[in-house]
Amino acid sequence: MNQRKNKPVIGISIGDINGVGAxxxxxxxxxxxxxxxxxxxxYAHGKALTFYRKHxxxxxxxxxxIKSIDEVHHKKINVxxxxxxSPEVLPGMETNEAGKLALAALDHAIKDLKDNKIEALVTAPLNKNNINSPEKKFVGHTEYLTEAFGSKDSLMFLVAEGIRVGLVTGHIPLKDVSKNVTPxxxxxxxxxxMKSLKDDFGIAKPKIAVxxxxxxxxxxxxxxxxxENIIKPLIKEYKDKGHLVFGPYSADGFFGMMHQKKFDGILAMYHDQGLIPFKSQAFETGVNFTAxxxxIRTSPDHGTAYNIAGKNVADEGSMRAAILQAYDIIRHNGNWEEEGEL
Structure with missing residues (x-):
């Protein structure tokens, strides 16, 4: 995408309208x-947003x-x-209709992203149960987007001030982790x-802990x-090439002693190993970025939170951070002229 004079257009797929996404x-x-x-x-339905505005x-x-992205108005919030x-809005309830809208919103946003009509996508949380169907298996946003864009691989990268954690294995059962930890x-x-830290975060020589x-x-x-057999030899290979890659570290001691502050990125072997310490430190400001x-795709680091949906107590910090992170990555990638500071 070329630099333009207007502000970057960022799409937001609404996710499950019965959760806290709206x-x-x-x-x-x-x-x-x-x-x-x-x-x-x-990407949603105006009636759902009107419901929450009143509620x-x-x-x-x-x-x-607007009817399509071609009608976007740069001085307005567009829907x-x-x-x-629009399906009936039932805060806290899991419904098939809400799942249908969530998938339609995501697919519509993906199309506009492929057509270069939006510069980034922020995905609000959805429910994997009501979005799944016999025709379309949905494991998670990361996997769905990786397949949609034909990428060979991607990285679930949780980022916040002072900590960035990526995962070797993502949404798989714990019993399958070991056989998926391959060189x-x-x-x-x-x-x-390493490429993301350089291109998306502007770090010329990233220091990574494994x-x-x-x-x-x-x-x-x-x-x-x-x-001994897999991780150490691989780290040595990267060090021999001049990369700042260190480890392997014991996860409990590493986070217990706050060593994350010494590194630009941390590569965890499985989901909870990385996400528990990350969310303990940055739950209200953390962002899930698919490198x-x-x-460019980011999202809040939380789920639908049905238990608090519609109660006006959900914290918007992570969603705000996800939108701002998308904006920052657009700038780091050189796709936009900087027009102001926050």
């Missing part, structure tokens, strides 16, 4: 500083309904109806992380041999 989106976009930087386009008593949230009829997979994720798979990083083979795609 609430955190509305609250985040009430921040006028954000609207000065980007032009938001929400939450946020009457000063205004939007403009595209992705289905003719090829670790190398692929490391390469994506965590071990087993307790105490295997204890020299006593508690598992993946560190390795030919496009």
């Amino acid at each position: 609430e955190v989106t509305i609250k985040a976009l009430l921040d006028n500083r954000l609207i000065k930087l980007v032009t938001p386009v929400i 939450l008593g946020i009457e000063d949230f205004n939007f403009m309904q 595209i109806n992705v289905l003719e009829e 090829e997979k670790i190398k692929s994720k490391l390469n994506i992380m 965590l071990g798979l087993n307790p105490h990083a295997g204890e020299d083979g006593l508690l598992g041999d993946e560190e 390795g795609l030919p496009v």
